[in-house]
Amino acid sequence: MKALFTRRGALGGCAILAALASSLCFAAVALGLPPFTTAPKTATGSGGQAELFGAATGCHATFDRFVVRGRLATPGYDVRYVSKIVADGSGKTIGLLGTKRIRVVIRPARGHTSGGTNLLPSTLTPKCSNLRQVKKAGDFEGVVSYGLGLSRKTGFRVFRLSAPTRVVIDVAH
Numbered sequence: 001m002k003a004l005f006t007r008r009g010a011l012g013g014c015a016i017l018a019a020l021a022s023s024l025c026f027a028a029v030a031l032g033l034p035p036f037t038t039a040p041k042t043a044t045g046s047g048g049q050a051e052l053f054g055a056a057t058g059c060h061a062t063f064d065r066f067v068v069r070g071r072l073a074t075p076g077y078d079v080r081y082v083s084k085i086v087a088d089g090s091g092k093t094i095g096l097l098g099t100k101r102i103r104v105v106i107r108p109a110r111g112h113t114s115g116g117t118n119l120l121p122s123t124l125t126p127k128c129s130n131l132r133q134v135k136k137a138g139d140f141e142g143v144v145s146y147g148l149g150l151s152r153k154t155g156f157r158v159f160r161l162s163a164p165t166r167v168v169i170d171v172a173h
Contacts, residue, residue: 036063036155036172038081043160045076049108050165052144053119057126057134063170064131066148068106068120070165075109077167079158085147088138096149097125097132102156104146106167111139120144129173130154 034041050070058065082103085094111120124134133149154172161168 034157034159036157036170038153038155040078040080041156041158042078043076043158045074045108047073049073049110049142050075050106051113051119052106052109052111055120055124055134055146057124057128057131059126059128059131063172064126064128066104066124066131066134066146066169066171068104068144068146068167070106070109070167073108074160074162074165075106075167077107077158077160078105079103079156079169081153085135085137088140088143088145094135094137094147096135096147097127098130098149098151100150100153102148102150102169102171103137104148104167104169106144106146108142109144110142111136111144130171 050073052068052070052075054069056067080103082101085096085101085103086092087094112118120136120139122136130151131148132151135147137145137147148169148171150171156169156171158167158169160166
């Protein structure tokens, strides 16, 4: 009898989790967020070169997030899975925690002031469920790039927000 009760409890728990996941999916659609896929995502920028001045990570219940803040213009982006992250200029491979890699290229943009002061972190190590580490791969000739180190290959989505301008990358668990 106890095993039957436990099984019913587990089935009820699965039903609750399925309903919660379904409602989160509907919430994302209702908010106009793009779906999670493994396909590359790209968008063009507008208004000239953006000045990127901050980056942060966040660990959430069903996804992990990397956000880059900007000002002066809306930057474009190219975000995709790659086999390795290469430093702009030197071509050296950048080591990251995790076994999968996403390259984030933001352009036209710079991560420093006109006087040369750096405005972006070089490394973030949130050790989230999937997003393990983020490292800057370059800030050169109007292109800022980052590498994301992941535990596993899952779908991701990319979108921009305004006031302030942000490029957001969510990686599903």
